[in-house]
Amino acid sequence: MDSRFVGIADLVETPSVAVVVDVMRACTVAAWAFAQGAERIVLAESLDEALALKARHPDWAALKDGPLAPGFDMVNSPGLLRSIDLAGRTVVQKTTAGTVGALAVKGASLVLCAGFVVAEATARLLRTHECDSVTFVVTGEDGQADEDLACAQYIARRATGAGTDASEFLGRAAASRAATELATGVRQGVHPDDVALCLELDRFPFAMVATSEGPQMVLRPCAATSPTDAASI
Structure with missing residues (x-):
């Protein structure tokens, strides 16, 4: 498999095939939302679009980066999200990197969103599709975020079926600037457990596939052995 990291x-x-990686924290938060029962996640282009969708669908839950703001229900924090019941709900997500990266490749034939928490399921799905070439979108810090690059490189190796020690990659993520900023309170809308939760390797058994549904880009959980069917969580 030919892997590109951009x-x-x-x-x-x-x-043709894109894996969008945002470890800290959009893709980790998305995985937690599905674990908490969310049916789907609509990826919004802007905060205004997220608020407009929420206004049209009051039963949807909207989340954003930073502190909680009027019109939004949640913030982009796995530690805070894990206590919220989202059973059967649609979540609208707008972040500064992860959602932007997914929307940037919406024309790809296969778009996966990933972090360490769904790394093996993502790699397994790539193997199932027998992908010749995969573009990993490193969303943080203009493509330089080491936590995202480390995760992307780990998934790329696992997608080839190679036995790979995850400790080096997790160590790089733990020492990244994003991890430091989350741990020291530089960023807002943070739970003390966020970094640890973002580094939980293979916490969830599903991959996450984004597809166009009408005018919207929608993320859903997907069983790695069945690319078209949503997983039962």
Whole structure:
């Protein structure tokens, strides 16, 4: 499998297969939302779009980066999200990196969103599809975020079926700037457990597939052995 690792701004053409990686924290939060029962996640282009969707669908739950703001129900924190019951609900997510990265490759034939918490399921799905070439979108820090690059490189190795020690990759993520900022309170809307939760390898047994549904890009959990069917969580 030929793997490319690029930042969002470096996407000069739409790849055939894309894995969008945002470890801290959009993709980890998305996985937790599904674990808490969410049916689907709508990826919003902007905060205004997220609020407009929420206004049209009051039963939906909207989340964003940073502190909680009027019109939003949650913030982009796995530690805070894990106590919320989202059974059967649609979540609208808008973040500064993860959702932007997914929307940037919406024309790809297969779009996966990933973090360490769904790494093996993501790699297994890539193996199932027998992908010749995969573009990993490193969303943080203009493509330089080491937690995202480490996760992408780990998934790429696992997708080839190679036995790979995860400790090196998790160590890089733990020492990243994002981890430091989350741990020291530089970022807002943070729970003390966020970094640890983002580094829980293979916490969940599903991959996450984003597809266009009408005008929206929608993320759903997917069993790695059945690319078209949503997993039972």
